[in-house]
Structure formats: C-alpha cells, structure tokens
Amino acid sequence: MFPTRLRGLPVALLLALTAPIAVDPAAAAPLSETALAAQRQSYLDAERALAAGDRTRMRTLSPQLRDYPLYPYLRARELGQNLATASSAEIRQFLSQWADVPAAARLRGAWLRALAEQSRWDDVIADYRPGPDPELDCLYRTALLNRDRPDVALNNFQALWLREQPLPAACDRPVQAWASQGGLTPALAWQRFAALMGARNPAAARPVQTWLEPADQAWARLWLQVDQNPALILQAPDLQMAGSDRGAGIVTWGLARWIERNSAEAAPAFDEIRRRGLIADEQLLPLERRLAVLLAARRHPDALRRLDALGSSREDDSIREWRARLGLAQGDWPLVLRSIEHMPAAQAAQAGWRYWRARALESSGQNGTAERLYRELAGERDYYGLLAARRIGTPPTWTQRPLPRPPVATLRGLAARPAVQRARELFLLGRPGEARSEWEPVLRNADTATWRAAALLAADWNWYGQAIIWLARAGDWDDLVLRFPTPWRSEFENAAQDTQLPPAWLYAVARVESTLLPEARSGAGALGLMQLLPDTARGVASSIGYRLGDNSQLFDPAVNIRLGSVYLRQLLDRFGGNPVLATAAYNAGLRRVGEWLPAGTELAADVWIDTIPYSETRAYVRRVWEYMAIYESRLGGTAHGFEVERIEARAP
Template sequence: MKSLLALITLGASLCAQAQIDLTQLREAARSRDLATLNQLAQNANGDVLEMYPRYYLLSAQINTLTEADVAPFLARYDGTPIAERLRADWLKELGKRQDWVSYDTEYPKLDSPSAELKCYAAQSAALRNDTGALAQARPLWFSARPLADACNPVFDTLFTRNVLTQDDAWTRIRMALNANRSDLARQLGARVGFPAELTAKSLARAANTPDKVFDAAADGRAAREMQLYAMQRLARKDADRAAQLFQSASINWPAADQRYGWQQLGLIAAKNHNDNASAWFERGGMAGLDEAGRFWAVRAALRVRDFKTVLARIDAMPADDLQLSVWRYWKAEALRAQGRGAEAQPLLLGLTDGDDFYALLAREEIGPVASEKPQHRRADATEQRTIEQVPGIRRALALYAQNWRVEGAREWAWALRGMNDGQMLAAATLADARGLYDRSIDTAERLKPLSDPTLRYPYPWRNVVTQAAQDQGLDPAWVYGLIRQESRFVPDIRSSAGAAGLMQLMPATAKWVAGKMGRKRFDLSEVTDISTNVSMGTFYLRYLLDRLDEHPVLVTAGYNAGPGRARNWQNNDALDAAIYIETIPFDETRNYVKKVLANAQHYGASFGSNTTLHQRLAAIPGKLVTPPQDNSLGGADGGDGN
C-alpha cells in the first residue's frame, strides 16, 4: 500500500471545481475495479473532492489494510463526513480482527457509532473488565429488531454477570412478538430455556389461527406471551372478538400482564378506529405505556370526542410530551370543550409564535396578537461568496453538480455544524441561488425568526405550477405545499419505491394519468420533466378531489396513502377534520397531511390568499354519504404509512 500512502499524504491545495468523474467513480466502486479506483485517486490530487476516490480505494481493500494505510487518510481529512465513514468502516474491521488496542484508540473519535460498533466497544470493555463501560451496552438489548452478530458475545456476558436477567429476556421476546417478528422471538427462546410455545410451529399457529391459541388455559409465562401475541394478531382483524377471548383467558393472570394486554388491544383498536379503543386503554391504564401508546391513548379518546379523558391522559404525560405543540393544542381544545376557555387561552397563546400545523390553528383561533415584527432577510452577495469558500460547502456544491445528492446533503449538513446564524443565513441564501431548494429549506428552517420566508417556502417555476393548478381548478398554494413536502423541489428525485419528479408520481399512476390525458406516446422517462410532472400530478389531484368530496384533507391523505385508505379512515358520520388528521393510523401520512396543509397556508400568505386553515378543515363527511370510488390506484407517491 506504499503508493496509496504517498497519494494520501500529498498536500496540494484544492482546486475550485471538481474534475473527478463521479459516475465513473461510482461504477468502479460498485465493481471493485481497483485499477480504475487507483487511477482516479492519483488524478484527484488537489481536487475539491480528492478524498472521495481515495476513500473508495481504501474501502474496497479494507480487510487487507493496516493502521499505517488508514491513519494518513483519517488525519488528512479529519472532521469530514468521508473520514467519519472510513473510520466506521475501519472500526468494524478492527472489531472483526479483535484488535482491541487499535479499536479503543480510534473508537472515541467516531461521531455516531452504530449499534454494531457499540457492541464491539463493549466486547473490548468486557476483556478489560471495565464493568461501567460494559453496562452501557445493556440498553442495546431492548430492541425489537435483530442485532449484529457482534452483540451476541456482549449479551452472553451481560446475562452471565446478571446485568441482564430472565425478565429482560422475556421483555425482548414480547417486543419482538409485538413487532410481529416471530423469527426473532423464536431465536430469543434460547435465553429462556427453549419453551415449546416459541417453536416455529407454535408461532405459525398463533399467527395463522390466533383464536385457537385460547382453547387451552395459559400455564406459565411462555403460554401467556403466546396468547398475547395471538390476541394482537386477531385484534388486527376483529378487535371485539380478541377482547372477548382475552378477557376470559386473562382472569387469573398477573395484573401487569393484564394491563399490558388491554393497552395493546387499545392501541391496535385505536389505529383501526374502533370505538371501544378508549375503554380498553382505560382498563390498561397509562402506566408503562411507551410514547406511541401514550399518544394513541389520547387519540382514542379524541376520536370519540371524550374530551374529559383527552385532558386526563394528556395531563398524565411526561413533561417532554407536554412540550409538543400537538398536545398543547389538544389540551387547550379539551379545556374549551369543557367550558374552561380561560385556561385554554394561555396554551393557545404560547403556540402562536410557531409556524407548524397546530401553531397556525392556534393563531387563527386566538386572533391577532400584538408582537414585534421579525426582521426577515437574505444574505448579500459578499456573505454568499464568503460562505461558498467553506470547504464543506464547496464539496457539497461539487457533489450536487454531478447529482451525488446523498453525499452532497451529508457534506452540507456537516458544514453547518458550528455555524452562527449569519453564516447559516448565507448558506441558505447561496443554496437558494443555486437552485438547491432542499438545502435552502433545510438550512433556513433552523433560522425561522431571521430568514426570509421565501427561503423556507420557495416557489420556483411559478408560471408552470400556477397554470397547471388553475387548469385543474386547484389552489396553487396547496399544490406548492404538496410539492414542497413531496420532493423539496428536486425535479429528478426518485424515491426507493419508484416515485419520481416534483410531485413524486409512481410509474403505475403516471401511466394511468397519461392514458386519461390522452398521451398515447408517453414514456416514463418524461415523468421527471417539470412541466409534464406538474401537469400529471395536478390532473391526479383533480381526479381525487372529484372522488373524495372535494375535500383537501381527504385528498392530501389519499395522495400519500391511497384514496381507498383515506376513505376508510372516515367515520360513518361527519368528523372534525383536525381529529380525522390526528387519528390517521400511519405516522408518515399523519405528519404529511399536517405539513402539506401548513405549507399551503404559508404559500397562500405569499400569494395574497385569504383562505384560512380552518376553511381548509371543513368537517369530514361520513362514509355513508361518500360515493364509491376507483380503488385500483394507490397513493401517487407510493406512500403506505409505516
């Protein structure tokens, strides 16, 4: 590796623009073409991105490297995301080699170690008999997901030393079953004596015919866990039947297991909008609920408009939960519903300085508030030129220039570390000027009181978007709000699910829309064209509006999760739109709808619109008055919630 070391230790100054062909680099890295990687590394000297081919050359040979090979790179590029990446790669290799002296030297320098690297650190601590450092690995055990093999010897040691106990083993088995990871639960059975209930056959029976698991009484911990698993499986299809069977089966159970069962039943039922969910949560109580459980206990009461219980459950939350705008708002609404408006007023007033969904609702409900007008501004040309010289910003711009967006975003985020407000404002303004709207939005969001609102809510291609919206009879502010959430104005972005373009159209949706629009020669490659994507996306929005009661809340939810789901989440009778939104069962879609509608309000303000958020939140009509619709298409962006 001597020639490589010579490359890395060269100290030439970096040139202003990247000359490296990143497409060639990516292909060479994928194929592990060492000759090409070596040539690219040699040619990169002095380039603003010189560390990238050198990283890939080192990474491709990580299992043959020595400390002398790696150290010069880490020293030369210390404090960059690519050095952090190589350090993580190298630590993983050192862990595999059991080279604990080198591992312990390098590990403290890593910014964000993975669970696997934490486990290697714990292995080293165990060999040093550092009980304090070893005990820090205990929280890693409590995961519903399988962990890296490096964690197994750590857990063996923790169990041997009684830092982890049989109760902890059962806790994780319960977590795995609750997450429907029966294979993991079966593997964990080794920690509790391989009970028959945790064999593959027994778990499959509980998953496929859950009601039959209740034929026999639960004798012992394993049998109870199996019946809890079966109850949860059944509840997803028939919560009332699951409640009936669980009530009979759990009469003689320990009180804690009974409470847990009712809590889980309440959680599943609440997500399915079963009117009994709140009562089942009441039987389980709030004690011991995790964050999701606490939040859904409130939502279950909210869905049936039991504001007394809403208030009691919010008041029972930990202090950190109570700082969230969502629960401050709903506490105020619960107080108002009980005729305690004077107590609600300070809560609403405290929300008005924000700009999220609930802050906007509170601002409209409380009316005009006298406050000092913020001094919004953009950075001037000199400030932008100065920030452009920051090495991390230069690397990010060079990466974006060749469409390495993931790496560019990572470099940009690292460059923002330690910046003051003025520097971040300059970075946001620079990104906006370069058309990197995802970076300008992300950066300006950190400076809400200072930055020009158009940095946070830009509206590029206004003529194209406005015309397409007007052609379909849509509010341009709403369309912009949706685009901002879907793509952050990156025209050629593609999601892992295959959605593409500004409005993130799935291939099937794009083909269907093209057919409806009479575009017989449509090719999927056209979907990232700005005009084509927006015209097709707005056509699809119009289609959804015509089938979902012309209601923007239903359409926004349907655009993300599919129109069939949006309609299934309706009540049989009319429902407050804010309650509908807060009780959407998918975290992704719930947050999406709030953000799109809040975005629409901010864009409306820029466009001079007088439409209020409350006007967008007209009551959601009941299912019984909603006409049948075509459910053959999912969400435009392929969203399916969690």
Template sequence: MTMRTLAIALSLTIVTLFNIAQAKPAYTTDQQAYLEAEKAFKQGKSTEYQKLKQSLANYALLPYLEYEEIKKNLNKNSRQAVDDFIQKYESSPLSNRLRWDFVRLLAKANKYDLMAQYYSFGSVTSYDCMLLNHQLKQGKPISALSEQISNLWNVSKSQPKECDSVFEKWIDNNQLQQDIAYQRFYQTAHEGPVGLLSYLKRYLPRDEQYLADLWLKVRRNPKVVTRSNFFPGKNPEKEASLLVYAVKRLAWDDRDDAYSAWKRTQSRIPLAGGHTSDVERTLFLALATENNAKAVDMAKDHINDYLDDELVNHWKLVTLLRTENWQTITELYDLLPFEQQSSEQWRYWYAVSLDHLGKKEEAKILLSDLAKERDYYGYKAATRLKLPILLNHTPLIIPEETMNSVRQSANVERAKELYAIERYLDASREWRSLMSKLESPQEFHAAAVIANQWGWYNQSILTIARAQSWDDTDIRFPTAFKDDYIRMGKQVQLPPHWLMGVARQESAYGPRAVSPAGAYGLMQVMPNTAKTFARKFQIPYSHRSDLLDPAINIQMGSRYLQMRYEELEQNPIYASAAYNAGKSRIEQWKTFGRYPTEIWIEAIPYTETREYIKRVMTYRQVYALKLGLDDDIFEYILTTETGDKK
C-alpha cells in the same frame, strides 16, 4: 412549530436529498476539466489524466480524484496512503469511505489485527464476529469477551454465519446465562421469525419448553388462546404474556372478537397490572380508530389513565369529540401534563369546548392567542374568529462574517461543485458532514440561505429546521416553478397553491427527491402512475428519470390529485388523504361515520395521514398568501361535514 411536529414532518419529508435546478447549467473551466480527468482516469489515459489533475491543484474536488487513485491501488500494504488521505481530508465523507474500503479489504485478506485499528466494533455484525473469533484464536479468554458475544447473540433474528463458531465456543464454555436465554426467546416470540423459536426452545429449562410450543401456536393463530384448555397453568406468569400478545394482535384484525376474547380469558390466568394496562391500551386504540361504540365507555373509564401517553390522549379526545362530550374534554385537559396542554391541538379543542359550554369570552381569549400562529390550529382559530390569516414572515439576519465562514468551508465548496456537476448523492454526503460541524443557529441559517441560493430547496428547508427557525417563509416555502403550478392549476381546475402545498409536503420542494418507496420528484410520483398518465394525457415520458423534470412531474402530480378529487366527491380532504394513503383506505375511513370535517380529520386512523392532511392544508394556505390569492380551505374545514352516515 413544536419539536414533535418537526419530528413528524421530517419523518415524512426526509427522502434521498437529490435536487437539481430546472435548466442544466454550463460547466465552468474547472468543472469541465474535472469531468475530463475522471474520464481519462477510467480509460487509463495516464498522461492526459496527470496533466488535467495538475490543472486542478487548487480545485475543491481534487480529493475525489485522489480517492479514486488510492481506491484503485488499494491493498493490505496501503496503510500509509490511507492514513495520509484520512488526515488530509478529515472533513470530507471521503475520509470515512476510504476507511471502510480499507476495512473491507483487510477483512477479506484476514488481516484482523490491522482491521481492528480502522474498524468501529458494533458497525457490522459479521465483522464483529470475525474479530472476536480472531481474538479467541489468539488466546484471549472467552470470559473476557462474554459481554460482547452476549450482546450479539441476544437479538430476535438469526445472525450471520461468521458468528456460528463464536457462539458455539461461548455456549460450550457455559457463558450463556439463563436470563439472557429468556430475553432472546421472548424477544423472538414477540417480533422475530417463527422458525427461530424452535431453535431457542432448547435453551429454556425443560419444564418450560412447553411455552415454545404454545408460542408457535399463538404466532400462527392468536385465536387459539380463547380455547378453554389452551393454558395448562404450569407457569401462569409466563403464560400471561401469551394472552397479552394474542389479544393485542387480534385487536387490529377483529376488534369485537379481540374485545370478547379479552373479557372471556383474562380471568383464567393471573395478570399483572402492567399486563392488563398494556392490553386495554391496545384495545382502546383499535376500537377508537374504527369508531367502535365500545371505545366511548373505555375512554370514560380510563379518563385518569395513560395521561403521559399522547396517542391514547389523542384518541380519547377524538372519541369525546365524536360524542360532543365537551365537558369531559375540559376535564381531560385539566388532567394532562403541561407539555400536552401547551400543544396547539389541545389548546384549540379546549377553547372550542369552552365555547360550546357557554364560556364564550374565555374561549375567545384562547383562540385569539392561537390565531397568531402560522399553523393548522392557528389558521382554524383565526377562521373561527374571522381574523386575518397571518404569514408572519421574518427574514433571517445573518452576520456577514458567519455567512462568509460557512460559504468558504471545505464541505460547502465541495458540495457546491458536486451539485453543479449533478453528483447529488456526493453533494448530500458533503452537506451532512457540514451539518455535523455547525454549532450556532446563525451557522445553520447561513447554510440554509446558501442551499436556497443554489436552488437546493429541500436541503435548505431541512437545514433551517435544524436551527428551529420557522419564520423566514421565503426559505421555508419557496415559490420556484410557480408559473408551472399556476398553468397546471388552470388545466386541472385546482388551486395552484394546493398543488404547491402538496409538493412542499411530499418532497420539501425537492425536484430531485427520490423516496425509499420509489416515488420521484417534486410531487413524489410513482413510475407506474406516470406511465398511465403519460398515455392518458399525452405527457412526454419515457423513463422514471423524466419525473425529475419539474415540468413533467408537476403535470403528473397535478393530474393524480385531480383524479382523486373527482373520484372522491370533489372533497379536498379526501383527495389530499388519498394522495398520501390511497383511495381504498379513504373509502374505508368514510364508513366510520359522518362528522364535522375538522373532527373527521382528527379521527383519521393513520397518524401519518392525519398529520399529512394538517400540513398540506396549512401549506396550501401559506402558498395562497405568498401568491396573493384568496383561499377558503379553512372555512371549508370548519363549516362542512365529512364521512358517510352510519
């Protein structure tokens, strides 16, 4: 697996790292005493609390009790207690949490000199401005702070009210440079709120303030640039950016209209080479993603351009695959930078192109090498050559002293106890702190094994990825809950290894995973979906927390995949894509044309969904191997067609 693949995979699977074993364990004596101490403290039972705390003098979670004590009594005179705690528990995230508690208290109390000793400038804009304003009141020259103030002012959004007086003094003292005013204006024009443009207009030279009015019109309706009298020609260089912005926005709304607008208007004002390149890149991507015929000519016209741009090269490839232009694919491959040529995707399609061009032996050699890999293109290569699909399992070998050292680290000991008492957020914070301290691959391996032994599968998977170690498939592809998946697979008549592959992609096999979008559990089920399915299939469900129960979540997620499978022609590619992107998008993408399934997959417009499909299909095959089951998904991908006929 490449680092790019890892980045995509992590950008899609990193969710709130909560996890739990299926059955709630019995608490140890120390764990029970800790929970009782917490309760006594909250209830103000001082004597009982102190007695329990004394019994926990050597317990890993003692810092959490001490933190609550200090926090409860925190005031502007707590410096010594804060310093002592930070020094004593430097390895724990509690140290930084207490630091921030103290910073917030000092900010509220206007104790800025002391606050500055604990605060890292640049962390919170309102605090930055509080400290800058304090320094100005203390007599520090505004010129000495000008760079810091400039960085705060020069953003494409409105800043907090705490910054108003600082900015006023800075501007009144002629510290605002014209180039900074331009920068903020053009940042805001492209990506900021429209209302802020009216405010920033005053900082442009008088003879250029008309540009703000033009930008307001373009932001509201980019089609205005097609009017013959829209560009007054007073400042062609700066007016050019209006045209570039407008056409790029139009490109994703109405491809043909944007293309026509570009052809009609680009000659009206002089454009730099960068402007033209920027617009035509966007136009090509927009046209190619919807299989517009104009993309074919653009791909050929720009065959030598954008060669460092992986996304553009991907869509050149897709356009050429759709037209079966095998010779041009090989020519493009030869032009690519080595890093792109070395990717599994390009190696595979180059080999396939050679095969179509009659260079069978050369293609076979390349595909045979790819077939050794445990990934999407490796499995396709093996299937093409009718070779065995390989699991390539190699267990980790970890020195005992490394294992013991990591297991005995304070972060691990605290994380273990927090995990056991179901404090998943705090356990995750301790684990992140641990990750920042580990150095060697062996240390990451040890941590991954430890998390796996606890049943903290998603954390284990992400930890081993930090070491770029891919071959211990027991850690990377856990088979927990397999009986639930096998049982549910029979009920919904879908392969259990497909269901497990979806879970592996959706949550990194984390039963307690909660996404920013509010999806829960192993298969990332939305609460609204759960309510519907609970009624329809008599699945016990009363609250979203029920989705953190693997048995319930597996039922919900499996039923959802089955529904998409039945709705979308019993096509496993459609169903998997719909699990990620929704049914309506799949219906739209189907209309872009009918092609061999492996080409249709490459032509999925959303990069996220395209990579999602490739990983789910790969994970499905991996889990089939681990369960000892046959699977023909890659045969399906290579021998069928997908999409609607135009």
C-alpha cells in the same frame, strides 16, 4: 427564483463565503468561482476517464485537481477499482490523509472486505476502525480469531448479539467461537429471540432457535405460531398456565399484536385474559389503554365505556384526547367540553383543544366567550389559527420576519470548512445524498448561530430542503420566504394548469411530503418531491400515456411534479371534488379514507380531520391545509386554505 439570502453583504464577502479553500491549508488562496467551475468540469471528465479505464487521460487530469474539494472522491474511486492489487501503504496513506471524508469510510469498508477475501488477517486487524457496520465488526473479530486472540475477538460480543437486527454471515464464525467458550448462554439466546420478536422481525428470530434449550425451543415455536395467528393465545394449552413467565410474555405480545391488527375482535379476548389472570394488571394497563384508544378511533360503540372504565388515576393524555374526539364524532358538544375541562392545564392549553373548546362553547350559545377564544387563536400562525380566523371572518396572520443574521464570522467560518466546501460541490454536481453525508456531521452538534448560518448558505445554493431543515433546528419559524420557497415554479404552475389544481396545493403537498428535497426516499419506498411509490407512479404515467423509465426518473422534479399532480387530481375526482379527502388519501390511501367516511350522517370538515384514526394522517392533512394557505399568500393570492365545510356520509 428563490431570493438570495445573502443580500446586502459586500461582494467580496460573498466570494469569501462561497469560494472553496485549498486541500492543503498551507496552499495558495482559495479558487475563484471561474476556476472552480473549470475544475468541476475537469473532475467530471476525470470520472468518465476512470470509468472508461482511460489511464492516460486520468494521469493528465488528476494532478490538475489536487486542490479541488472533491479530489479525495476521485482518488478513492481510483483506489477502489484496484483493491486486489493495491498496496497496504497506498491505501493507508489515503485513509490517514482523508479520514474525515465519507468516501474514505466507504473505501475502508471495501478494503477490509477485499482483505478478508484474501485471508490477509493481519491487514484486517491493522486497518479496521470501530464503526456501526456489524459485518466489518465481525470481519475484524474473525481476523483476531485467526490470529489466536479469542479474548480480544470476543470482547463485548454480547452487545452485538443483543442488537435487534439480523447478523450478517460474517458473524457466523465469531458466534460459534463465542458459544464454544460458554459466552452464548441459553438465557442470552432467549433474550435475543425475544428482542427480535418484540421488534417484529420473526425472520431474524427463527435462526436463533438453534441456540435455545429444548424447552425454550418449544416456546419459540409457539410464539412464531402466535405471530401468524394471535387467537392462539386463548387456545394453546401451554399459554393458559398462570405464573409462567414465558407464557405470560407470549400472551402479552400476542394480545398487543391482536389489538393492533383488529381492536374490535381483540376486545373480548382482552376481557377473557383478564378474567383468567394470565397477565398481571400492571402489564395489562398499557394494553387496556391502547385498546380503548383504537376502539375510539374506530368509533366503536363500546369505546366510551372503555375509556371511562380506566378512571382518572389510570388514564393518560391519549385517553383524554380520544374521549373528546368521540364527542366530536358524535356531535356531543357537552361531552367535548367536559372532556377538555377534565384535561390537565398544559394539555387543555394546546391550540387544538382551545379551538375545540371555542367550538363547543359556540354550539351551546356562549358566543361571546367563543369569539374571544377564536380571536386569541387567530393571531397564531398555525392550522388552528387559520380555522379560528375563518370562524370569525378575519384574515389569518402571515407576518414575514427575515431570519436574524448570525455574525459574519460565523457565516465565513462555516463556508470555509472543507466538509462544507465538499458538500457544496457535491450538491452542484447533482449528488445531494453525498452532499448531506458531508454537511450533516458538521452541523449535528453545532450551536444555533451555526444552524442559522447553515440555513442561509443552503438557501444561497438553492438547496431548499436543507435550508428548511436547519432553520427548523434553530427554532426560527417566522421567515416564511426561507421556510416556504417556491422553486421549480414553472413546473408547478404547468402541472397546476394541466390538472386544474391550485399551485399552492401542489406546493403544500410537496413541502409536507419531502421538505422540497428532490432526492427524498421514504422507508416505504416513496420517491422524490411528491413521494410517489414506483407502482403508483407507473399507474399514473400509464393513465396519461407517459412512458416512465426506471425509478431514478422519479428524482427528476419535472417528472415527479407532473405525476404527483395527476395522481392528486385522480384522488380529487374519486372523492367528488373534496380536497380534504383527496389530501388524506394521498397520505393514507384510497381504501382507508373510504373506510373513514362518516356513516349515516355528514360531518363538518374540521371535525372529520381531527377524528381521522391515524395520527400521522391527521397531522398530515392539518399541515397541508396550513401550508397551502401560506403558499397562497406567497404566490400572491389570499390565504384561506381549503374552503370545505362538510364531509358527506358514505353510501350504505
């Protein structure tokens, strides 16, 4: 089990830190843990009664829960079920009393939508509060328009119009009113269209064409065509006219799109656009840099020439880094050394480039200088320190330093906050998403001492991910017990045994993927501790004869760990037992890693990792390697990470 982080404190203080305060500040002393546990069960019973429409049971339970931290959630749910018949006074009393509770904000949104459906515009005006939801903003503006207050309704509407996101249907009436009063000018229409295209949201940009002038509608149609086929920037006659602002903007955008999609194919197009003078040199420079970097990442034969063609005055850190990486990929150690020596002092002093300088010196026979650099790096607890320690055959430095404790008053004050009490109850009820909505606003602008206290409290609750997050926010890196906990120990060890994988590797992947938050959900739709895409999870489940129900099962640590470990095993087998390649594929996918294998010759594993084309995957593999070594130490083994020397060339 994860150790209690409040060890050494008196029992009375522990109770003070974890007991909830009453809803009414003037009420009696905080509830005991025993009473709190009983109320927690009553709260669940009340939720079930509410869901079943059992009003008699609700009337019995509700008064008993008035001093329970989550009472406002129960009350908000009760009111939310009866919005059609609820009185304004009743809703307003709740929204006023519990204004700082996220449940109140959700109820306000549902209430405003219900009022708008009933055309209760005066109530919408009275109960709206400014916030980030554009739908509610537009319902409020619509209410003002219905009460003949257009000046207030359309005040600062331009800011909403220029946001780089689709507008909900509720905004149609305000947009029409704004346009009829002359606020929506053709220039603003083009500005929104261009902003949405720049944000790569052509679906949201298309409806804006209605508000464009005829000439700009033609430009917009051409831009949308270029989105589908960037090669049109060299073919469409209207785009070949130097000096056209609209045309130059579309060509610039299209070239950037082309470079990102296929840098090798876009390179001659870049040269032709420069020859024709379609884009000013200052606009071409960032595209030229990006093209050179992507060609270098692809190890294109023309990459070094393009990097060098920029010259010292036009290059940036990424250009200098990729010149060195090209040297690594080609085994050209003199080029690596020259590239690092050409870097500004701050860049060359980064751990990675110090390590590669040592490797380059070692390759040229300067072993004494190289060993001195390795020894300096080996004293640092990071990926490159681990590599350096292995180069000279010394154990890495994994010193555990417990977190300095903030003042007791800070701990007590944080634990006593109503929002923190609600967060704790929500977490204990298995609702970490709602818990975070209470927890994070309290800490967002807090000081370092409060963040440390938050890490300690979260660890005491076994809220591992939040302990890690707030420890990092405080800038404390040395408490390895807090930073690298070992929850779900039996699940990880069983999965390791079933798949014949090191448990430290599984822990490291989960730690990097989700920060050990079982409820984690990525923007791409990956779910749970080991961040599995639902389709991937179903394929893995099918391969082992496991029946996976709906996607919510992936938030169950036992299920997620089992399927994630099997998937990692499958990747390992696919890449001939090479854990470096399997780790990279876990992040970037099988196809990409297959494309990144060296052609014609094998590469040292550390070289291959640092020449991975995707910066995200480079960082991912490094972190998994580093975290695996730490977890080996935490689990009682020897910290060494992956023992992989070479990455073999792909078959011709």
